[in-house]
Amino acid sequence: MKPDRRRAVEWECARLINQHAHLFNQRCWGELVNLYTADGVFLPPSDGAARIAGRGPLFEWFRQRNADEQYFCTNVVVHAEGTSAASAESLTFCATGAVAGLPLPVLAEGGEWTICYYRDRLVLTDDGWRFLERIAFAGFRPEDDHFADRRSA
Numbered sequence: 001m002k003p004d005r006r007r008a009v010e011w012e013c014a015r016l017i018n019q020h021a022h023l024f025n026q027r028c029w030g031e032l033v034n035l036y037t038a039d040g041v042f043l044p045p046s047d048g049a050a051r052i053a054g055r056g057p058l059f060e061w062f063r064q065r066n067a068d069e070q071y072f073c074t075n076v077v078v079h080a081e082g083t084s085a086a087s088a089e090s091l092t093f094c095a096t097g098a099v100a101g102l103p104l105p106v107l108a109e110g111g112e113w114t115i116c117y118y119r120d121r122l123v124l125t126d127d128g129w130r131f132l133e134r135i136a137f138a139g140f141r142p143e144d145d146h147f148a149d150r151r152s153a
Contacts, residue, residue: 001083009080013122016129017090021073024062033058036131037123045116045138069096084124092116092136114138 001009016035023032033055036042041053042061052061072093079087095113121133 001080005083006080009083009086010078012129013078013080013086013088013120014076016122016131017076017078017088017118017120018073020131020134021071021092024065024069024071027067029059029062032062034127036134037125040131041133042131043133043135045114045136066096069094078122086122086129088118088120088122090118090120092118 020032020035023029023035036055036058039054040058041051042058044050044052044061052058072095074091074093076090077088081087092115093113094116115138117137117139119135119137120131122129123132124130
């Protein structure tokens with residue numbers, strides 16, 4: 001792959017990952033689930049047995065999230081695996097009970113926070129880049145998570 005095309009794939013996929021956090025924070029669930037392929041899969045960090053597949057189930061899962069939960073996504077690294085496939089890693093600071101209106105989440109009394117490490121498989125579709133699979137691990141590294149042995153089916 002030519003360097004310019006590799007950089008374009010990396011940029012477009014990094015934008016997709018950042019858009020996921022942005023839409024989550026805005027509670028735009030319909031737009032958020034459209035960042036996944038029709039049969040896209042998400043494995044959340046909160047339940048090692050959960051495997052949410054398809055836009056309908058994804059919409060319902062996201063819609064039930066805590067109303068004051070906020071994400072701050074960082075350390076995005078994309079690995080272009082060709083012109084239509086990529087993998088990525090990123091970290092997300094998740095805060096519940098954040099004080100609104102500040103540049104970074106500041107927790108109110110009783111608020112909680114965690115760090116989630118994400119592994120993504122991304123594919124180029126007719127509608128642009130989409131998540132084929134998104135696996136979240138609680139902690140800075142997959143090894144920190146007690147569900148770290150999860151793999152795609």
